[in-house]
Amino acid sequence: MKVAVVAPSPVPFTIGGAERAWRGIVDAINDGTEHVCELLKVPSPERDLAELVRSYRMFLGLDVTHFDLVLTSKYPAWMVNHPEHDIYLFHRLRGLYDTYPGHLPARVDVADRRVAEVARILRTPPTREGAYKALDLAEALVERWPDDPVLGHPGPLGRELVHYLDSIGFAPDEGRRYFSLSDTVARRPGYFPPRVGVEVLELPSNLAGLGPGTYERFFTASRLDGPKRLDLLIEAYRRVPGDVPLLIAGSGPEEARLRELAAGDDRVQLLGFVTDEQLAEHYRRALAVPFIPLDEDWGLIAVEAMASATPVVTCTDSGGPADLVDDGVNGFVVQPSTAALAGALTRLVQEPGLAERLGTAGLARSKAITWEGVVKRLTAGRERRIRRAAGETRRGLGPTAAATTKPVDNEGWRTGKPKVVVLSTFVIHPARHGGQLRCWHLYRELTDRFDIEFLCLGSIHDFTSEQVVAPGIVQRVVPRSFEHHQLEVGWDHRTGMAVGDIVAGLFVDRSTEFMAMATASLRDAEAVLLAHPFLLEVAEKLAPSVPVIYDAHNSEADLKGELLGGRPGGDELLDRVEAIEGRAVRSSVVRTACSTDDAARLGERYGVEERSFLIVPNGVDVAGTEFVTGDERTRNTERFLARYSTMATRGLEHIAVFFGSWHPPNIEAGRRLLRIAPSVPDALIVLAGGHTSALPRFGLPANVAPAGLVSDLVKKALLRSATIGLNPVVQGSGTNLKLVEYLAAGLPVVTTPTGARGLPVVEGVHARLADLPEFGAAMTASIADPGRPAMATAGRLLVEESFDWARIAPRLSAAIAAALP
Incomplete structure (x- = not known):
């Protein structure tokens, strides 16, 4: 061939x-x-x-x-x-x-x-x-x-x-x-x-001379440009104690700036161009290879390091290298911060035998990546297919049309069950923030009776995509059109806040590709499930006879009223919210609420009986959430804080964590924690999630670590390691998902009463409740409370009994089945 x-x-x-x-x-x-x-x-x-x-x-x-x-x-x-x-x-x-x-x-x-x-x-x-x-x-x-x-x-x-x-x-x-x-x-x-x-197909390296060696110095090699983030590496390395040098091979436009950044630390050496023989020798003599690019496609440097039995230190957002490295097994995967990187490098310097142990595991990982395996897959079955195609052409039958990997048929994901189409103003999978997590965990459990199609109106930065995300579930994403996007941005500017969800249905006709997809998707739907009410117009226009299920994540009129009150255009938008939410509540054959409080407010506002709502609170995957308390949590805290031991802030003994998406109540909560932080000087306050992008970047309290968006791995580590979980929100509706996650993980909670809304949380039993003026004092008291393990156990039991998705979802599935003809 x-x-x-x-x-x-x-x-x-x-x-x-x-x-x-x-x-x-x-x-x-x-x-x-x-x-x-x-x-x-x-x-x-x-x-x-x-x-x-x-x-x-x-x-x-x-x-x-x-x-x-x-x-x-x-x-x-x-x-x-x-x-x-x-x-x-x-x-x-x-x-x-x-x-x-x-x-x-x-x-x-x-x-x-x-x-x-x-x-x-x-x-x-x-x-x-x-x-x-x-x-x-x-x-x-x-x-x-x-x-x-x-x-x-x-x-x-x-x-x-x-x-x-x-x-x-x-x-x-x-x-x-x-x-x-x-x-x-x-x-x-x-x-x-x-x-x-x-x-x-993972690509091996063709660099000769790789293999185990000595563990003498840190070494990395790459083009010296911005996306490789060598500036971040040098800044972190300068905080590493000891005399282990850092050698950097390569050239590029950032070389002069990197040399300036390294000035004054004789341990840092920029080598410039090195030959292949020199490169292999550097790998063999490396204690570790820190390789921390931003969203790298693959990471051949990481493969070469592993083939030399050298551990790799990379970042959660580094892409390909993070795919290769199993944190704590064959290297470290850390947050892209100077503190986290310095902590990992310091461990390699100070813990004898650690580099060799990690490197040995990396060598085993690299042996599975071979040219033989790549070529076998690239050529497998091809020769036979080509001969068959040529033979059929000679017989006048024309070339064969079959492919080795066929596109899945448009309905190849179906299992034969009735189809429910979920309309959403955001992409559901992969799930990161509260709304996504509810949709993913709750709706995927409906596959016991239904095939589920997520039809998501993406942002202008998304791409049209279609993916089977689980058996019986397909997600179709169609981005907003540019015209639609511009109209939404106009409203954002007018009100001074993001209101794209509210006006999505007003302008959805301008997103013609989405409407075409919706027309096709709703043609054979047995029901439409609204995650938020704002795309109800799509169902009303394209499938007026299809039953509607309304999953009320919040009492939207109450929530948006708190956010929009007094803003330019706010009254007009609130009228829209009330009108669209009212139609969703009144027209739905199944309507849910996250709490009895929400059901009462929605029922009173829109003239339906409170008892007509199915209470579907926010939950958590209890089986998939590790419960950690007592001495084990204390040890995890100590290990986590060891990564910050080279920071200017010394004496940190505890961790307080707050998770929050880019949502106005979370942003304001993050700002409050910046003001509270100095009153709790012995705790590292970790702010995680999209809300951090709206916080100041400079002048933060010394004990605040804005982590930004974190991977599931890092989130689980924080839930296992934090001393207390925080929830200082003062606005919102529905029930608060982060609080349920804290309780399931055994994390003692300090929350405002608003943060505990809709949950049967008892002060002093499941959590510590405090209004904002007393929030800092409540944090200090909770950290010092020897009864934290008992509170953690009570919180876990509460979640197991009432807030496990495995218990919640079947009720919704049964209600939908009973309501459909």
Whole structure:
């Protein structure tokens, strides 16, 4: 079998990880199989949109039909047209996908006459004929208006054009099988077509001379630029005690700044370029390899370190390296902060034998990543298929249409049960914040009786995607249109707060792709389930006869009234909230409330009986939540705080944690904790979640650690290690999910009465309740209270009895089944 690896050649030319990977694949096929393989590279500049257009055109017209199989992994190479074309994705053009600047428009404005013609092509089903026309028009526009920001790179025309072109290159009838370099790449929204199977193939290194050695110094190697975050590494390393040096190999635009940052610490050495032989020797002599890039596609450096029995220290947001490293097993995965990094490096310096133990586990992990395994999967079954296709063509039957990995049929996820469509103004899976967690844990339990479709109106930064997220559950995401987004932003500016959920239904007709998807999805739905009331208009317009289930996460009119009162446009929006919530309550065949208080308020406001509400409180997966208390929690606290031992703040003995999404009540709660923090000087106050992006970045109290968005792994570590859990909210409706999570984990709680709303929490038995003026004092008292373990046990029992999803969800499932005809 004749195989071609088709790839772009960077202009100006450099040799990076992709180039080494392509050469490794070619060599492995030629040396280890009966097949022959050639690397075909075409110069592909992309310094501006004009160059990018020409590069895409080059591959679009490239004839590679003299090969039996074509493999591509990077733009624009996948534009080649070949009947046996597999994609082994390294990454898309990230600056036009997941790292596209948020301040730029996502699409061109069709009202701009200059781009109207190309925009019309880009918004029709993609074809190769359309691709040539769009490229011609785009090139002419750039030549005429070279300095127009609409035609810049990155910019809205380039983004829309590349998405159109890539959808052709990735079309299931052209990219027969799909492979991904890492779980990180496979998970990125919009990287793969909906309903296709994606297999992760981890790439080994072809660097010679790797193997176990001595543990003498910290070493890392990479291009010296911003995304590699070597500045963060140097800042953290300067806090590490001892004389173990840090050696950094590589060159790049940040070199001068990094040398300035390292000035005064003779332990830091920037080596510049090193040969392959020197690189292998550095790996063998390393105590550890800290490799902390931001959202790296794979992380060949981590693979090479592991192959040298050297532990890797990486970050929770580092992408591919974090996929490789199992925290505490073959390295460390820490928060991207100087304190966390310094803590991990300090442990390696101060704990004899730790590096060798972690490195030995890493070596075992690396042995599973082989060229033989990669090539076997890339060529498996291909020769037989190609011969069969050729034989059928000779017999006049035409080429076979079957693919090794077929796109899943549009309804291939169905299990034969009645379908319930969940309409949501946000993406549900993966679940991070309170609303997502409720939707995911509650609605997935409905699959005992129903097939569930999540139809999510995504943000403008999301991509259209379709994914089977669990047996019997599919999630379809369609982003808001640019026009829809702009209208929502106008309301945000007018009111001074984010109100996109409230006005989503007002402008949803402008998101024509979402409405088209909703039309198709609701056609065979047995019921519509509203997660919040704000997309009720979609159901009313497209499926007026389909029964509605309303899951009231809050009493929206009460909650929004607290937030919008006195704001410009607030009264108008509150009228809308009350109208849409009232219709959802009154028209639903099943209506839920998170608490009896909410049911009473909703019933009174909208003229329905309180008893008509099914009480479905927020819950937690009790079986999946580790209960930790007493001495074990104290030991966890000590270990966690050891990571902060090099901070300027000394004497920290306890941890107080607050989890909060980017939601106004949580943001205000975070600000209050900044004011309270100095009154609890012996506690590290960890603020986790999206609310931290709205807090000040500088001048924070010394004992406050804003962690930002955290992974599930870090969240579980905090729930196991914190001394107390905090909930100082003074606004809200429904029941508070974070409080239930605290109680399930055995974490003693300090909360305001509002934070405990709707829950049968007894002061002094399950939690400590305090109003804001006394909140700091209550934190101090709770930390000092020897009765914390008893309170933790009582809280866990309360959750097991009343707030376990396994107990809550069947009630909703049964109610829906009983209400449907």
